[in-house]
Amino acid sequence: MTSRLDRLPLRDDLRGLTPYGAPQAALPVALNVNENTHAVPQDVADDILDSIAFALRDVNRYPDREFTALREGFAEYLGHGLTADQIWAANGSNEVLQHLLQAFGGPGRTAFGFAPTYSMYPLLARATGAAWIAGTREADYTITADAASSQVATADPDVVFLCSPNNPTGTPLSLDVIEAVYAASRGIVVVDEAYVEFAPHGTPSALSLLPGRERLVVSRTMSKAFAFAGARVGYLAADPAVIDALRLVRLPYHLSALTQAAATAALRHSDTMLRMVDDIVAQRDRISATLEALGYLPHESWTNFVLFGGVDDPADTWRRLYDRGILIRDVSIPHHLRVTAGTEDETTAFLDALASIDSEA
Structure with a gap:
């Protein structure tokens, strides 16, 4: 019963x-x-299947704990001079965000986002023991730099989530808002770019803001533009020190050999x-x-x-x-x-x- x-x-x-x-x-x-x-596409699927078949030969062994080839693939895809030691990945971007909250949030700490925004942010915050603080947007769901920095300064959160573009509204977020929020905060600022590939061509990414900002994190996913929702692969770029912090909270061998093989193969066909x-x-x-x-x-x-x-x-x-x-x-x-x-x-x-x-x- x-x-x-x-x-x-x-x-x-x-x-x-x-x-x-x-x-x-x-x-x-x-x-x-x-x-x-x-x-x-079929030719990509064929390469992915071949890569998984090859990985199966050693599936009796634990996978590469540091998923080195995959991190190198993400660094190459993202550009901006990024290197593998600035990349992290997990089973979907939700696990990436969970790792961030486990490392930088938790009991007695707070996480902040501008509502309405991705519904998993408060759920992940509370599940990892952090309190959730909801900020506000304009009537058209935009955020201005002044209003954003003022709200963040008042709330003084340990982790800030900026969904760019925003889910569920689709609203763009300009780089000046990210810069203002970072300047007004003392904690980790996470720019969630899950949908950035659907923005107009030439739109600058928050990746361009990473140099010199050790508390800034840019999160991405393969679920949307890469048609990989069922594979569950998310990743982020940040200062190498942030990556070191995430190693403290991840489960051992958290990315399977099959996941690593599939994602690495898909990245080879990014175009x-x-x-x-x-x-x-x-x-x-x-x-x-x-x-x-x-x-x-x-x-x-x-x-x-x-x-x-x-x-x-x-x-x-x-x-x-x-x-x-x-x-x-x-x-x-x-x-x-x-x-x-x-x-x-x-x-x-x-x-x-x-x-x-x-x-x-």
């Missing part, structure tokens, strides 16, 4: 919390969790893997334009999704789309819903379904 959770000796600070749980349903069109809806980004951006912009024509209020997005307002009853619209085989996301922002940019056919299915709902109103 299974015990009730409230009868177990659970940590007091975890009681009442709800686990992260985006809906998963076997619908024809799933556009709710910002996955890359394009499959890994091919990223070619689908332009198509996704085109579908994102098509969604925004069509939503506006339908009378909704899409927010500017530099990601692979669109947050749109003007929804009278988000729960009802979500359910009616669900009944039509379309899964999108209710992110609990009043009168808003969020949709991932899919393939051309998936995008058409969503837009046609939404138009049909509107015609019934």
